[in-house]
Amino acid sequence: MTGPLPDVPEVRVVGLPQLTSGFDLVERLDLAMHLKVHGPLDPVGGERLAALSDEISLRGRGGAGFPFATKLRAVAQAAIKRGVRPVVVVNGSEDEPACRKDTVLINRGPHLILDGALLAAEALGARTLIIGVTRDSTEASMTAALAERGLTDRRGSALRARVQRNPARMVTGEASALIRSADGGPPLPPGRRVRAAESGVGGAPTLLSNAETFAQLAVAARVGANRYRATGLFDEPGTVLLTLSGDVSRPMVVEVPTGVPLRYVLQLAGAPPLPQGVLTGGYHGSWLSATAAHDAVVSRASLKALGGSLGAGAVLPLGNDTCPLGEALQVANWLASESAGQCGPCRLGLPAAANGLADVLNGGGPAALEALREVTRAVRGRGACKHPDGSANFLASTLAAFPDDLAAHVLSGGCGRETRALLPLPGAGHQDPGAPSGERLAVDWTLCQGHGLCADVVPELIQLGPDGFPTVADAAVPLALRGVAQRAVRRCPALALRLERTGTGAAADRPARAALPSPPGRKALDSGRG
Structure with a gap:
C-alpha cells in the first residue's frame, strides 16, 4: 500500500x-x-x-x-x-x-x-x-x-x-x-x-x-x-491486536491469539511470500529478517528473542522491489519532524541522524556511515522523553537488518532500486507541529525585572538563571509551542518579552498583515485589556 x-x-x-x-x-x-x-x-x-x-x-x-x-x-x-x-x-x-x-x-x-x-x-x-x-x-x-x-x-x-x-x-x-x-x-x-x-x-x-x-x-x-487463559500461549495468554500495513494488499487490524505464526498473519494481509524484512513494533521498533519473520510467532517473548519487538502491535513487511534504506529515510525524516524541540538530542540529533542516512544514500561512503552511527549512539539515553531513544533504535535496527543494501550504497553508489514509499506516513497537507514556527522569544533586558512568569508559562524554552533572571540561550519556537509562547509574552508584567521573526519557518511564510487602525474614540495608550 x-x-x-x-x-x-x-x-x-x-x-x-x-x-x-x-x-x-x-x-x-x-x-x-x-x-x-x-x-x-x-x-x-x-x-x-x-x-x-x-x-x-x-x-x-x-x-x-x-x-x-x-x-x-x-x-x-x-x-x-x-x-x-x-x-x-x-x-x-x-x-x-x-x-x-x-x-x-x-x-x-x-x-x-x-x-x-x-x-x-x-x-x-x-x-x-x-x-x-x-x-x-x-x-x-x-x-x-x-x-x-x-x-x-x-x-x-x-x-x-x-x-x-x-x-x-x-x-x-x-x-x-x-x-x-x-x-x-x-x-x-x-x-x-x-x-x-x-x-x-x-x-x-x-x-x-x-x-x-x-x-x-x-x-x-x-x-x-x-x-481467558484458554486462548493463546501459557505465559502470554489471550489475544493481541495487530496493525498490518507496509507492502500488503489489504491493510488491516487483526485480532489474533498469541502463538499464531507471524507468517500466517502476513499471508492474511497479502504480504510478499518472502519479504526482505518485517518492521515490528512500529517506528520505534525493530526489523526482522525474512528468516526470523518466518520463524516468529505472535508473542512478546518470541519477537524479542529474534530481534524484533511487539511494541504497539504494528507489523510492516517490505517486499524486494523497494530500497529499504530509502523507505527508512522517509520514516527518519518524519521522526525528526515530530520532535517537540525541547532538548538537543531530539531537536538537533534526530535531524542530524536523518541527514546522515541521506548522506549514506547519496554516496557519502564509509565516512558518512560512521558519522551516522556516531550520531545515533549520541542520541540514546539523553532525551527529555522516549522519542529520541525509539528513533535511534529504529535507525540502528535498519542498518543491522539490511547489510547487503547498506554495502551497495556505501561501496557501490546504490542498490539500483527506487523507493516506493510503502511505509505509511501522514498525507499531504499535514502540518508538522514540531517544525519551527519562524519565530523566537527575545528578552528586552532594559525592561526585564526578573518576575519569572515567563519561565512558569513556557519552561520548555525559558529557564531562570541563578540570579533569578531568564536565560534564553536558544528560544526558537516550534509550532506546537507558539500558542503558549504568545501567552508568556502577554503575561510578562514588565512587557520585556516579545516574539521576533527569524526569517524561516511557518511565520516567515505568511504574508505580513496590514496594521489595524485604532478604533474611533480610543486613545492609543489605553491598556486595551479585554
Whole structure:
C-alpha cells in the first residue's frame, strides 16, 4: 500500500473474537448492542482485580509492556498513603502512522474500553476518568459513549469523566505528555521523570494505560482467568491486536491469539511470500529478517528473542522491489519532524541522524556511515522523553537488518532500486507541529525585572538563571509551542518579552498583515485589556 492508513481499516479475526466481538454485526457497538454482545459486568474488588491481572499476565499494550497489576497496586498504595482519590486515564492517543488498533477499538467498541476503565476506577475509589484522544473520529465516538452512559464532567458527579483532545503528534501519546495536557499544560513531555502512580493528574496518583489494555481487562473480568487463559500461549495468554500495513494488499487490524505464526498473519494481509524484512513494533521498533519473520510467532517473548519487538502491535513487511534504506529515510525524516524541540538530542540529533542516512544514500561512503552511527549512539539515553531513544533504535535496527543494501550504497553508489514509499506516513497537507514556527522569544533586558512568569508559562524554552533572571540561550519556537509562547509574552508584567521573526519557518511564510487602525474614540495608550 502507499499513502496514510485510514482511521478504521478492515478488521479481521484469527480464531474466536474477544475484543472485536460484535464487529461483524454493526459498525459501532453502542451501549445497548455492547451489552447484548458482551453482557453485564459486575464490580471487582481492588485486590481481586490486581490478582486477576496477575493470573492472565496482563501487560500494557501501548508499547512498554509494563505489568498492569504492579501499576494498579502502586496507585492504590500511593492513594492510601497520601489519603487522596486517584485518577484513571485511558491513553487513546495513537499518533504513529503505522498503528490503528486503539483507534479501531475506540471507534467501533468504545464501551469495552470504558468497562475496563470503570472497573479500575471503582476498585481504586477514583472519582475522575480521563480519556486521551487525538483524532476527530475517536473524540466523537468516545464522547458519544460517555453520553450513552450518562457520564459527564459536571462538578458534583459521583464520577467525573471527560475526553481530553490533543494534537496528533508522536510525543503526545507519551504518558507524561497526556498527564500534562490534562492539567491544562502543553501536550508535551515535561523533560523529567515523574511516576504517574505517585503524582499524575493534579498531583494525584494516576492509573494510566492504553485503550487495548483496559479492553483486555474487561474481557478477563467477564470470562474469568481460566477461560481467558484458554486462548493463546501459557505465559502470554489471550489475544493481541495487530496493525498490518507496509507492502500488503489489504491493510488491516487483526485480532489474533498469541502463538499464531507471524507468517500466517502476513499471508492474511497479502504480504510478499518472502519479504526482505518485517518492521515490528512500529517506528520505534525493530526489523526482522525474512528468516526470523518466518520463524516468529505472535508473542512478546518470541519477537524479542529474534530481534524484533511487539511494541504497539504494528507489523510492516517490505517486499524486494523497494530500497529499504530509502523507505527508512522517509520514516527518519518524519521522526525528526515530530520532535517537540525541547532538548538537543531530539531537536538537533534526530535531524542530524536523518541527514546522515541521506548522506549514506547519496554516496557519502564509509565516512558518512560512521558519522551516522556516531550520531545515533549520541542520541540514546539523553532525551527529555522516549522519542529520541525509539528513533535511534529504529535507525540502528535498519542498518543491522539490511547489510547487503547498506554495502551497495556505501561501496557501490546504490542498490539500483527506487523507493516506493510503502511505509505509511501522514498525507499531504499535514502540518508538522514540531517544525519551527519562524519565530523566537527575545528578552528586552532594559525592561526585564526578573518576575519569572515567563519561565512558569513556557519552561520548555525559558529557564531562570541563578540570579533569578531568564536565560534564553536558544528560544526558537516550534509550532506546537507558539500558542503558549504568545501567552508568556502577554503575561510578562514588565512587557520585556516579545516574539521576533527569524526569517524561516511557518511565520516567515505568511504574508505580513496590514496594521489595524485604532478604533474611533480610543486613545492609543489605553491598556486595551479585554
